[in-house]
Amino acid sequence: MIFTNAISWFEIPASDIERAQRFYEAIFDIKMIPLDFPNLQMRMFPINNPMNIGGALVHNADFYKPSATEGPMIYLNANPDVQTILDRIPAAGGTILVPKTEISPDHGYMAVFIDSEGNRMALHAIPPGMAQ
Structure with a gap:
């Protein structure tokens, strides 16, 4: 099997799905797509192509638990x-833990x-003109 991406789908826990949305x-200045099931509420991030990496906010109190200290940390495309994106976080109800930091000229x-739900999340960007 050949991987083009290590991730194909992600889910971000939400205690309050509407607040998280x-x-x-x-x-991100986007409109999320609702998809609800009897025991699960989802708000999907928009993607242009179903073959691209996708993800959603999810709520099911018995299965998903937001955490600021445990579990994987997802880097979202910024x-x-x-x-x-960082400039919008405080007004939207979040807290910045690590400010914009250069990883390296290549990365x-x-x-x-x-x-807003207490999840530790991350952002990543490679600005135009940086080595890729």
């Missing part, structure tokens, strides 16, 4: 500039934040 729509910039 407002947060992510505000910081191209072309991490700072644009761009990153930052870490806590979302």
